[in-house]
Amino acid sequence: MSEMLRVENLKTYFDTRKGLVKAVDDISFTIEKGEILGIVGESGAGKSITGFSLINLIDSPGEIVAGRVLFDDRDLAHLSEDELSNIRGGEISMIFQDPQMSLNPVITIGKQLIETVIYHNPETSKQDAYKKSVDMLELVGLPAPEKRMASFPHQLSGGMKQRIVIAMALINSPKLLIADEPTTALDVTIQAQILYLMKKLTKEYESSLVLITHDIAVVAQMCDKIAVMYAGRIVEYGSNQDVLYNSKHPYTKGLIQCLPKLNEEKDRLFQIPGVMPSLLDLPEGCYFSDRCPYADEECKIYPETTTIEGRQVSCHKVNQIS
Amino acid sequence: MSVISFIVFFIMYKAGDPVELLLPPDATHQEVVQMRAYLGLDKPFTTQYAIFVKNALKGDIGNSYIYGQPAVDIVIERFPATLELSFLAMFFSVILGIPMGVIASVKPKAILSRSIMFFSLAGISIPVFWTGMVFVLICSVYLGILPSSGRGEVLYFTSAFTWDGIKHLIMPVITLTLFQLALIIRLTRTGMMEVLMQDYIKLAKAKGLPNRIVIYYHALKNTLIPVITVIGIQFGQLIAFTIVTETIFAWPGTGKLIIDSIQNLDRPVVVSYLLMVAFIFVIINFMVDVIYTFVDPRVRVK
Numbered sequence: 001m002s003e004m005l006r007v008e009n010l011k012t013y014f015d016t017r018k019g020l021v022k023a024v025d026d027i028s029f030t031i032e033k034g035e036i037l038g039i040v041g042e043s044g045a046g047k048s049i050t051g052f053s054l055i056n057l058i059d060s061p062g063e064i065v066a067g068r069v070l071f072d073d074r075d076l077a078h079l080s081e082d083e084l085s086n087i088r089g090g091e092i093s094m095i096f097q098d099p100q101m102s103l104n105p106v107i108t109i110g111k112q113l114i115e116t117v118i119y120h121n122p123e124t125s126k127q128d129a130y131k132k133s134v135d136m137l138e139l140v141g142l143p144a145p146e147k148r149m150a151s152f153p154h155q156l157s158g159g160m161k162q163r164i165v166i167a168m169a170l171i172n173s174p175k176l177l178i179a180d181e182p183t184t185a186l187d188v189t190i191q192a193q194i195l196y197l198m199k200k201l202t203k204e205y206e207s208s209l210v211l212i213t214h215d216i217a218v219v220a221q222m223c224d225k226i227a228v229m230y231a232g233r234i235v236e237y238g239s240n241q242d243v244l245y246n247s248k249h250p251y252t253k254g255l256i257q258c259l260p261k262l263n264e265e266k267d268r269l270f271q272i273p274g275v276m277p278s279l280l281d282l283p284e285g286c287y288f289s290d291r292c293p294y295a296d297e298e299c300k301i302y303p304e305t306t307t308i309e310g311r312q313v314s315c316h317k318v319n320q321i322s
Numbered sequence: 323m324s325v326i327s328f329i330v331f332f333i334m335y336k337a338g339d340p341v342e343l344l345l346p347p348d349a350t351h352q353e354v355v356q357m358r359a360y361l362g363l364d365k366p367f368t369t370q371y372a373i374f375v376k377n378a379l380k381g382d383i384g385n386s387y388i389y390g391q392p393a394v395d396i397v398i399e400r401f402p403a404t405l406e407l408s409f410l411a412m413f414f415s416v417i418l419g420i421p422m423g424v425i426a427s428v429k430p431k432a433i434l435s436r437s438i439m440f441f442s443l444a445g446i447s448i449p450v451f452w453t454g455m456v457f458v459l460i461c462s463v464y465l466g467i468l469p470s471s472g473r474g475e476v477l478y479f480t481s482a483f484t485w486d487g488i489k490h491l492i493m494p495v496i497t498l499t500l501f502q503l504a505l506i507i508r509l510t511r512t513g514m515m516e517v518l519m520q521d522y523i524k525l526a527k528a529k530g531l532p533n534r535i536v537i538y539y540h541a542l543k544n545t546l547i548p549v550i551t552v553i554g555i556q557f558g559q560l561i562a563f564t565i566v567t568e569t570i571f572a573w574p575g576t577g578k579l580i581i582d583s584i585q586n587l588d589r590p591v592v593v594s595y596l597l598m599v600a601f602i603f604v605i606i607n608f609m610v611d612v613i614y615t616f617v618d619p620r621v622r623v624k
Binding site for chain 1: 522527529535544
């Protein structure tokens with residue numbers, strides 16, 4: 001397998017009035033062709049900002065302050081807006097969290113799809129772009145695609161809209177797809193269908209997928225590799241098997257423990273004590289230290305990232321955790 | 323409109339007796355009574371109103387007490403002058419205001435945006451009569467380049483086709499435009515800033531669309547919805563309230579007519595003017611609704 005995307009020491013900071021928010025702080029990972037990477041973490045851990053940073057689409061006051069996003073020998077963190085728009089929606093595309101809000105309410109579905117095709121392939125005729133759009137809608141399992149082309153977003157259900165957003169993201173056969181919680185707004189049955197569809201398309205087209213989610217069960221099913229984020233940093237990063245079944249970071253362990261098990265009877269689910277600290281008020285040393293059962297004096301200094309048993313972990317207590 | 327007719331009729335009835343203004347102060351009592359009977363003012367209020375409604379339904383609102391001609395004709399005769407002013411003012415406000423608002427919203431910290439916002443703040447806060455008089459002072463009194471009053475040469479109901487007419491138009495139109503322009507700039511800017519934060523704009527960018535398409539197509543189309551509503555309301559207001567501007571520039575439009583007629587207690591003229599304005603408001607609102615269905619698919623009815 002060859003490398004599709006390499007992120008090196010990426011930092012995305014927001015210079016707000018209340019102080020500097022390090023939403024993404026020094027993260028690195030790679031994605032191979034045909035691979036699915038899952039980024040998991042609680043709300044506010046910096047998952048979505050990581051996704052947007054990959055296509056360098058950060059709203060002010062945020063910006064990428066350091067690091068590189070290497071894609072096909074190009075560093076997306078340092079490209080001009082024009083070059084970036086060529087890549088966005090073409091070679092890399094993104095699916096947003098909320099399908100209700102991600103389609104323009106006053107433009108027909110058809111127009112929104114066709115323009116995506118035309119701006120990336122200026123030589124395509126309108127008829128061809130139309131046909132391609134209808135085919136794509138059919139591929140994502142939208143019933144009566146021809147009719148839907150003339151519809152406006154408010155005439156469609158949430159599930160339909162999400163399929164359209166996915167069709168829009170896939171229409172130019174991107175090499176890399178970033179899906180930011182693509183199924184949170186949908187009900188469970190549709191969730192499964194959509195995830196299955198994305199996995200199938202990724203494997204079929206030999207493209208890569210970055211799946212951003214807080215649902216560790218989804219990640220377990222879908223992903224080849226997993227990066228666990230906490231307060232803007234990656235705390236554990238490795239293969240699905242290693243990270244989920246042999247976690248080395250206390251936070252990952254906690255997350256997995258939170259999942260209900262079928263063979264166990266329990267009145268209360270496990271929860272990690274406390275809440276994730278505000279990015280404006282991080283604890284000294286390891287960010288997880290004040291919630292961590294293993295924490296001691298040593299954790300007053302942020303741990304180095306070490307490679308152990310094939311995955312990267314940032315924790316002083318790796319050796320005590322089995 | 324019938325409610326308006328009643329209210330106006332009643333107020334004018336209560337306001338005073340026009341006969342005293344019409345006749346010279348030394349008129350005899352008999353002349354006064356005769357005049358009153360001639361104008362139909364000797365009957366009680368309800369009878370007067372009943373006669374008015376009966377005639378109005380036939381399209382006759384009565385003759386002006388002053389001019390003796392049908393009141394509706396007088397108002398209609400004056401209307402092109404007012405429409406011309408309002409239309410030009412609205413036209414310039416829209417074609418300048420929307421782009422300026424967009425520019426000010428896209429890069430709010432740029433010097434150009436800041437100067438636009440400063441200008442619009444001034445436009446909103448400075449009263450129309452003051453700008454009008456300052457214009458007259460500078461352009462007519464000191465520089466003597468523009469005429470201070472009248473319409474100039476009129477061709478096809480408007481001054482806009484003759485050079486002399488255009489010279490007369492410049493100052494009143496600018497005076498009227500300033501406030502509207504400022505309002506549209508602010509409205510467009512606020513609307514744009516709101517829309518630019520939406521997810522669908524981010525998605526449009528994530529699709530790789532060029533910035534100008536994102537701003538002038540995806541974002542502006544959404545921003546225009548509230549702007550159109552306000553343009554409609556403002557256009558009606560412009561027509562109805564050019565009074566101040568027309569008075570300053572002695573513009574022979576309906577604004578000046580209504581002021582004169584109120585002073586003379588010329589009831590038929592006032593009533594027909596207000597009915598006309600009400601009618602125009604209805605038409606404009608109807609047009610706004612029609613435009614709405616083109617811009618906002620959510621209000622379209624199957």
